Amino acid sequence: MISTKNITFSYSKEQSFIFPDLHCDAGNTILITGDSGKGKTTYLHILAGLLRPTSGSIEIDKTDIVSLSEHKNDKYRGQNIGLVLQKSHFVSALTVLENLEMASWLANGKKNTERAKKLLNELNIANQANKLPSQLSIGQQQRVSIARALMNEPKVLLADEPTSSLDDKNAETVIRLLTDLSKEYKTALVIVTHDSRIKEKFTNKLTLI
Ligand SMILES: Nc1ncnc2c1ncn2[C@@H]1O[C@H](COP(=O)(O)OP(=O)(O)OP(=O)(O)O)[C@@H](O)[C@H]1O
Structure with missing residues (x-):
């Protein structure tokens, strides 16, 4: 469950945002929409703890992530929040499988190979496991990015424009x-x-x- 209250943010004195409250239960989906420049990506980055709001609270299950120190916030994100960002940011020298293993290793010091393989299987890209990310199509990379975001069984999954570069069939699949x-x-x-x-x-x- 994720829920926000009275979130405000500004990049500068000239530009400030007051974001509407958001609530989404476990297993449910909420869309954040709006015209270009209205602050959608900014809000998502605030929900991920990548940007700190000027005021307001973000509760994920029973934790208010705004009140965490920077270090605790980074750790919390690694263990509880899955991110599918507009650009995938894989480690280019590692294979697809190794990129997924690294996500669990960074969060809890363990390479969860079994889960990585299960997710690749569920996302229908098990046959790409030993390739480098750059050798995959954009649609396949998008699925690897989703698999990586789910590696640590996150409480919240945040996806920024996950279909923007995909054709109708791949968008539907994703x-x-x-x-x-x-x-x-x-x-x-x-x-x-x-x-x-x-x-x-x-x-x-x-x-x-
Ligand atoms: N790092 C930054 N520093 C200063 N201003 C920024 C920064 N990132 C975004 N902005 C500004 O904040 C506003 C909102 O940007 P944001 O990317 O959140 O909008 P968006 O709704 O996601 O837009 P789009 O649909 O075009 O991706 C824009 O005016 C943008 O120029």
Whole structure:
């Protein structure tokens, strides 16, 4: 479960944001929509603890992540929040499987090879496990990014424009995978998008104006 109250943020004196409150239960999905420049990515980065809000609270299960120290916040993110960002940022010298193993190793000091293989299987890319990320198509990289985000059984999965570079078929697949996996793993799923192909599929939406 993720829930926010009275979040405000500013990059500078000239530009400040007041974000509407958001609530999403485990296994459910919420979309953050709105025109370009309204602060969707900024809000997602605040939810991830990558940016600190000026005021307000973000509760994930029973933890207010805004009140955590920087160090605890980084640790909390690694263990509880899955991120699918616009750019995938893989370690280019490591294989797909090694990139996934690294996610669990960084969070808890253990290489969870079994889970990595299970997720690659579920995402239908098990046959790409020993390739380098650069040898995969964009759609396949997107699925690796989702697998990596789910490695540590996160309480919350945050996805920034996960379908923007995908054709209709791949966009549909990615959305189905994200929603199916979030239900299976009881993860609250927050998707930032301006993709009308996605918007029509969900009723739980927050529009930034
Ligand atoms: N690091 C930054 N420093 C200063 N201003 C920023 C920074 N990142 C974003 N902004 C500004 O904040 C505003 C909101 O940006 P943001 O990327 O959150 O919008 P968005 O709704 O996700 O847009 P888009 O749909 O085009 O991706 C924009 O005016 C942008 O120029």
